[in-house]
Amino acid sequence: MKVITATDRKQQKQLLRSRKELYSAQHTFVDNNYYMLREIFSGKLSFTRGMAVYPLIVTDKGNVLCSGVAAYTEELPEYIQLCFFESLPVCGQAVELLMSEVEKLGRKHGCKKVVVGLSGHVNYGLGLLDSHFDEKNSFSSPGNPEYYNDYFRSFGCEEVKLNSYFTASLDDRLKRFGRLIAKLERSYEFRTFDRKRFDEYSRIYTDLNNACFSDHRYYYGRRYEDDREMLKTLFLFMKEDSLIFAFRDGKPVGFIMWYPDYNELAGAGEIFGTKHFFRNLFRGRSIRTAKVMEYGVIEEYRSSGLPIALISRVFDTLKKYGCDRVETSWILDENEDSNSFCKALCDTPYKRYVVYEKEIDK
């Protein structure tokens, strides 16, 4: 058994192939990261510029037992990340070997901890699934078997908990805040993303992200080119009304991003890609669940209740798409404001996710 840093194309293809076989055999989850990984390996992605990236595979007799990508950025100097982790079952020894290699890389960069489940930046994903292992993952949400967690728990990792929320009764819940929404509608101006002014609106999105989330765990500043690149990809599927901004006196003060759960167009075990683009063109209206990806309001406007008006705007929009259920993206347990917001609007907490942190021995 050996750990290999997959630096050449052949080894990287081996990593991708093993991943494809794993998803196909598990037949539960959709792989939303396959093409992103290919892009990362190509070195063309903006967001990995300046980031040290180490694709890793652990093999035995030529077979890949587990894989992942170790990543280090000076923006998050305390951590070496183990991203995009995948493994066959009953491979504890292989995962241990992988973690040892990641720790070694962490020492080289002067890191204090390995963080498992962070996909380079929180905007690309956070956490391993820790409940509902028999359900297909929603678009861009983690999907993994339960035994992934057993590996990291066996190392005595510290756990950072997250969860999502679900509701099928948003309409009724929003009615409770009717007067507040009416007042906010009078006080703020709401605009959807304008693709004709792509760069300008993409910059607004970046500035709001950096203003709203700079004090959140694992977040580090986004560059304009990173979000431009991410939004260009998302807008292959998304419509302009998936990204809504709130303005006060002409100044952007908040935003919300949502989209239909495109994984409803994919079969379990599939790699999400080009064919789903076409399925979305022809069958996009059949999607029933809307996914609220993120929302943010800059600090001085948070006490106004603005998130309620943003979600109300989303609700008015998603009805047009035929969606009648809403799932949120992950929310850190420690984020009291967002949890309180979701509890006010959703039926119940839904899926649990977990991020693992392991101290690096000197």
Place this chain on the structure above:
Amino acid sequence: MFDRIEKLLAEEYGIAGLSPDMNIKKDLGLNSFDLMNLMCIVEDEFGIELDEADFRHLSTVGEMCGHVEKLIGEK
């Protein structure tokens, strides 16, 4: 004032058996967004403008009634 506030809370949130010493958040079970919504309802009902920060700091129903009465008096 108390009677009018009691009526509003009953109509909007179905809250009955109100007393002045009740805590707005804990005893009435209102979250921060309910509180903002209640503020809008009170503004509409009494034709006054409330400050968000001041309203958030009111802890009991009695304090809320007193605050609203004071603002009506200043009109």
